[in-house]
Amino acid sequence: MIPELGHFALALALALSIAQAALGLFGAQRGSARLMEAAPPLAAGTLLATLAAFGCLMWSFAVNDTSVSNVAANSHSTKPMLYKLTATWGSHEGSMVLWVLILALCGGAVAAFGRDLPSALKARVLAVLGLVGVGFFAFILGTSNPFDRIWPPAPDGQGLNPVLQDPGLAFHPPLLYLGYVGCAVTFAFAIAALIEGRVDAAWGRWVRPWALAAWSFLTLGIALGSWWAYYELGWGGYWFWDPVENASLLPWLAGCALLHSAVVVEKREALKTWTVFLALLAFGLSLLGTFLVRSGVLNSVHAFASDPTRGVFILGLLMLYVGGGFALFAWRAAAMAPTGVFAPLSREGSLVLNNLLLCSIAAVVLAGTLYPMFADILLGQKISVGPPFFNTAILPLAVPLIGAMAVGAVMPWKRARLFPALQRLWWAALGGLAAFLLCLALAGARIGPALGFAAGAWLILGALADIADRLALFSRPRAALARAMALPRSAWGGAVAHAGMGVLILGLAGMGLATDRLASLKAGESVELSGYTWRLDRVESAQGPNFTARRATVSVLGADGRTVTVLEPERRSFPVGRTTTTEAAIHTSWLSDLYAVLGDERDGAAVLRLHHNPLAPWIWIGAAIMALGGALSLSDRRVRVSAPAPKSVRAGEARA
Amino acid sequence: MSAVPGGVPGGVPEPRRAAATPFSRRALLLLPALVAGGAGLGFFAMLRGLGTGGYDPRGVPSALLGKAPPAFELPPLEGIGLPGLSAADLRAPGRPVLVNFFASWCVPCVVEHPQLMRLAREGVPVFGVGYKDQPADSRRFLEKHGNPYARLGVDLPGRAAIDWGLYGVPETYLIDRGGVIRWRWAGPVTDDTLRADLQPLLRRYA
Numbered sequence: 133m134i135p136e137l138g139h140f141a142l143a144l145a146l147a148l149s150i151a152q153a154a155l156g157l158f159g160a161q162r163g164s165a166r167l168m169e170a171a172p173p174l175a176a177g178t179l180l181a182t183l184a185a186f187g188c189l190m191w192s193f194a195v196n197d198t199s200v201s202n203v204a205a206n207s208h209s210t211k212p213m214l215y216k217l218t219a220t221w222g223s224h225e226g227s228m229v230l231w232v233l234i235l236a237l238c239g240g241a242v243a244a245f246g247r248d249l250p251s252a253l254k255a256r257v258l259a260v261l262g263l264v265g266v267g268f269f270a271f272i273l274g275t276s277n278p279f280d281r282i283w284p285p286a287p288d289g290q291g292l293n294p295v296l297q298d299p300g301l302a303f304h305p306p307l308l309y310l311g312y313v314g315c316a317v318t319f320a321f322a323i324a325a326l327i328e329g330r331v332d333a334a335w336g337r338w339v340r341p342w343a344l345a346a347w348s349f350l351t352l353g354i355a356l357g358s359w360w361a362y363y364e365l366g367w368g369g370y371w372f373w374d375p376v377e378n379a380s381l382l383p384w385l386a387g388c389a390l391l392h393s394a395v396v397v398e399k400r401e402a403l404k405t406w407t408v409f410l411a412l413l414a415f416g417l418s419l420l421g422t423f424l425v426r427s428g429v430l431n432s433v434h435a436f437a438s439d440p441t442r443g444v445f446i447l448g449l450l451m452l453y454v455g456g457g458f459a460l461f462a463w464r465a466a467a468m469a470p471t472g473v474f475a476p477l478s479r480e481g482s483l484v485l486n487n488l489l490l491c492s493i494a495a496v497v498l499a500g501t502l503y504p505m506f507a508d509i510l511l512g513q514k515i516s517v518g519p520p521f522f523n524t525a526i527l528p529l530a531v532p533l534i535g536a537m538a539v540g541a542v543m544p545w546k547r548a549r550l551f552p553a554l555q556r557l558w559w560a561a562l563g564g565l566a567a568f569l570l571c572l573a574l575a576g577a578r579i580g581p582a583l584g585f586a587a588g589a590w591l592i593l594g595a596l597a598d599i600a601d602r603l604a605l606f607s608r609p610r611a612a613l614a615r616a617m618a619l620p621r622s623a624w625g626g627a628v629a630h631a632g633m634g635v636l637i638l639g640l641a642g643m644g645l646a647t648d649r650l651a652s653l654k655a656g657e658s659v660e661l662s663g664y665t666w667r668l669d670r671v672e673s674a675q676g677p678n679f680t681a682r683r684a685t686v687s688v689l690g691a692d693g694r695t696v697t698v699l700e701p702e703r704r705s706f707p708v709g710r711t712t713t714t715e716a717a718i719h720t721s722w723l724s725d726l727y728a729v730l731g732d733e734r735d736g737a738a739v740l741r742l743h744h745n746p747l748a749p750w751i752w753i754g755a756a757i758m759a760l761g762g763a764l765s766l767s768d769r770r771v772r773v774s775a776p777a778p779k780s781v782r783a784g785e786a787r788a
Numbered sequence: 789m790s791a792v793p794g795g796v797p798g799g800v801p802e803p804r805r806a807a808a809t810p811f812s813r814r815a816l817l818l819l820p821a822l823v824a825g826g827a828g829l830g831f832f833a834m835l836r837g838l839g840t841g842g843y844d845p846r847g848v849p850s851a852l853l854g855k856a857p858p859a860f861e862l863p864p865l866e867g868i869g870l871p872g873l874s875a876a877d878l879r880a881p882g883r884p885v886l887v888n889f890f891a892s893w894c895v896p897c898v899v900e901h902p903q904l905m906r907l908a909r910e911g912v913p914v915f916g917v918g919y920k921d922q923p924a925d926s927r928r929f930l931e932k933h934g935n936p937y938a939r940l941g942v943d944l945p946g947r948a949a950i951d952w953g954l955y956g957v958p959e960t961y962l963i964d965r966g967g968v969i970r971w972r973w974a975g976p977v978t979d980d981t982l983r984a985d986l987q988p989l990l991r992r993y994a
Binding site for chain 2: 409423455458510
């Protein structure tokens with residue numbers, strides 16, 4: 133009964149979305165206030181119906197209703213309740229329901245918080261969101277019904293993939309989807325602007341919080357996924373340039389460019405066409421990721437089970453929204469005459485540089501991801517593009533990007549001179565140089581990590597210099613606190629996000645100095661790695677809620693012979709589904725990770741892989757700081773309040 | 789002087805070079821739609837190929853299928869008591885044989901090893917090539933995991949691997965009784981591969 137209700141709620145949501153799209157577009161075109169006013173309640177209705185469908189699905193998982201084939205295939209009665217619930221979005225069908233739920237949430241948020249939006253713009257934005265919803269509801273109902281019944285019911289479920297039974301991964305998809313689907317809102321704003329043929333500062337102010345929110349969620353989602361790969365897959369790596377990882381990085385890069393260029397639209401009414409293009413691109417790239425993961429055209433550990441009919445359906449949606457959006461862009465964007473003319477040496481000039489470099493990086497990642505597939509289908513060649521390509525191609529783009537990140541932030545709008553900007557940053561540059569030399573002195577001639585340390589120090593100190601300068605911390609220290617209170621949150625947010633990037637880069641540089649070794653040890657034997665003695669004490673069997681495990685106890689001794697930590701890496705085998713997972717044991721001192729993985733056992737000896745990863749946690753801490761910067765910036769009152777800020781406030785923050 | 793974002797590889801247009809000629813601006817604005825359309829056609833071809841088998845993201849075809857193995861001659865692995873491997877051994881072997889490229893430093897090779905052992909026990913001749921692997925390491929690998937090979941050549945410089953067009957290790961070839969390469973598998977031979985691909989082929993070419 134409950135699953136049928138859920139199925140019905142999905143169909144209802146489809147019908148409401150159709151109405152939302154049709155009434156919104158038609159009403160805005162006709163200028164009919166009554167029709168336009170119908171869009172927000174319809175969006176609320178879609179949200180309620182989708183919420184009901186999602187709740188029904190979650191309920192089916194909670195009670196382990198094995199007559200629902202999705203539950204039977206992805207859950208099991210012995211699974212802990214948390215993972216029963218998160219299994220709701222663990223499968224292809226369920227994750228699509230989560231996807232549309234977040235889309236409906238975005239629609240509801242635009243309806244609820246967009247009171248001050250011009251009514252035609254609001255109706256069109258809701259209509260485009262409705263239109264996107266129509267496609268995906270139809271996709272779910274047509275090809276991926278999560279409420280399909282099986283008869284007779286399965287005696288018990290087949291269990292969720294145990295690799296996915298982990299808090300990090302359980303919350304990785306919702307965060308990523310919040311990011312992907314947040315891009316749908318900026319997409320809807322872009323389409324609405326193209327229909328209206330008008331982009332102005334107000335539009336930029338409306339788009340920026342959505343771009344910022346989507347970007348922050350994507351940052352968190354990607355970081356959580358990378359962290360999960362680090363501790364769960366047991367390879368000691370954190371980023372593999374896997375096509376599916378790239379697919380999540382692409383909208384992040386486009387979104388990052390978008391939120392910077394939207395600032396230029398807001399402040400200077402320039403870069404309008406470009407910003408609209410980026411909004412279309414960011415959503416296009418999120419849909420591309422959905423297509424790549426779910427259609428089976430990719431060979432990846434992340435890919436869902438493939439089904440050509442689903443692939444064709446998603447490709448159709450991709451073409452409808454992205455192809456349609458770009459066609460509309462080609463037709464209408466010419467009408468949006470560029471207005472602002474500006475000097476290359478200025479805040480907006482540096483934001484253009486930022487956009488160029490970010491988009492170039494996105495182009496490199498896109499090419500590296502798609503080229504093997506297209507080389508296969510067009511030239512019949514099997515090529516694999518791996519980390520060496522991405523690392524060498526992105527480095528020359530990342531260096532100027534990082535260099536300019538700190539400089540751009542301290543430049544004033546309209547017209548700047550390089551020398552005063554650099555003058556503010558001289559001690560950041562000095563700090564970067566010191567980090568470079570220090571790394572060379574301590575770690576030997578390792579140029580890559582040394583450059584990374586220099587870049588990280590440069591960014592963090594640059595952000596500090598920027599804030600110190602805005603507060604006049606050194607020239608008028610007494611007034612600094614008052615100025616700190618008056619400084620807009622978006623200025624704090626920008627500096628925090630840039631510093632977070634610096635922390636992340638320090639983490640990457642530290643991982644460049646990571647060492648590891650493979651050792652086959654009997655109980656009591658030990659090996660040396662990076663100044664520590666790693667001793668295998670014993671290997672024993674252990675029992676978990678739905679798995680059995682072999683657990684090794686490894687004592688790590690410091691140079692002085694004292695025990696630093698005891699690591700207990702596990703190899704778990706799940707009888708349901710017959711899978712084995714490795715649970716790496718990690719001890720972090722926040723400055724470095726000691727990381728141990730248990731491999732096979734043979735003749736009383738266990739194979740252990742031991743890693744020493746300097747600064748590894750900083751990668752994810754840095755990403756979290758970046759997202760925090762986004763949140764700070766979002767909490768700025770000028771973002772929340774749509775009315776333009778009073779002139780006096782604006783004058784006080786000429787460089788904000 | 790106005791700031792001009794340049795064109796970016798990958799079809800990202802630049803909106804503000806603009807005003808010079810309206811046509812070039814229009815063409816530039818059309819570019820994303822064209823790129824998206826082209827990509828869409830490519831993806832559609834891939835999806836079609838998935839159905840018909842013309843496109844397979846997992847399989848790696850070989851130019852050598854249906855041909856005789858390339859000429860090569862590899863010395864034996866010292867201290868293991870097995871003969872080396874050369875093209876002459878694969879010329880009309882009289883029954884299907886497998887040629888397996890492996891290395892002690894390759895983790896998937898450990899994964900596929902039990903399957904090779906099983907094939908050897910079932911009487912399928914498995915010929916090995918140690919790819920870029922120090923003889924002492926290869927020896928230790930075989931002592932540890934067992935030796936499924938009837939012949940074993942050492943390809944330390946990786947020359948023979950180039951002639952075979954090796955994609956990576958492990959990689960396995962099936963050569964029929966007449967000495968023609970019939971099948972190539974890049975990656976570990978798992979239980980599934982054995983059941984779904986290799987055993988039917990072994991029966992067909994027996």
